[in-house]
Amino acid sequence: MKKGIIILILGLVAAAAAYGCVYFVCMSSARSLQQSDNPELAWLKEEFNLNDAEFKRVSELHAAYLPQCRDMCREIDANNVKLQTLLSGATNMTSEIAASLAESARLRSGCQTMMLRHFFQVSQAMPPEQGRRYLSWVKEKAFLPDYGMPKEK
């Protein structure tokens, strides 16, 4: 009986150890991505099989884009605050509201142009096949035709 119990426990311990080891090894790639300095870019490198030179170029483009993105964020936020202030007391359409809405549309258009330009530049820094795959993926993610709203059935 004692021998049987030892074998029983040994089997369970072996299963648990096998689970832990395989999980640990298989998760190493995701873990290293998460622990890197810039997980999003590390993911991009792995996902689109970029070599070091390509990755360096993509990182430079990314770093150059971020300040423009931050400026755009500030402009969008400022205009949103202005629009909300105008809307809060409004009972009729005013020229200020119309101007603020037009500014929102201009900002959205400018933002999309800026993003798209960046996506094209990044795709051109990649090998052609990966660049096409990147563009197809990123356009779908950033330019949803429904602006993220649920579709009617």
Next chain:
Amino acid sequence: MKQNEPNNPDEALRGVLKEWRTDAPLPLRFQEAVWRRIEDARRARPAAPSAWAVIAHWVGTMLPRPALAASYVAILLAIGVTAGWAQAREQNSRVKSELGERYVRVLNPYQTPRQQ
């Protein structure tokens, strides 16, 4: 009709039993002793083994056999490896999908998380 036949042995036995009388007294607590014997006989009947007893018996007698022990450990190892691989695959996919979403959010001013 059959009961009235004089040569019928059952009829004859029945007649003898009807006439039989005994003055011998029953032993003390006769009825109680009879019931006790019935109860003892019932208890002595072997009960169906419980699931736990079957497992314990199997672990004690069958599992120590080398071939069976090796198969048991190998099967559990395989289950552990498969479960670990499947779980890691799902987790990897989830992490990478999240990083992809984050990449787009960082680049899109309409999705970029704002500092409060």
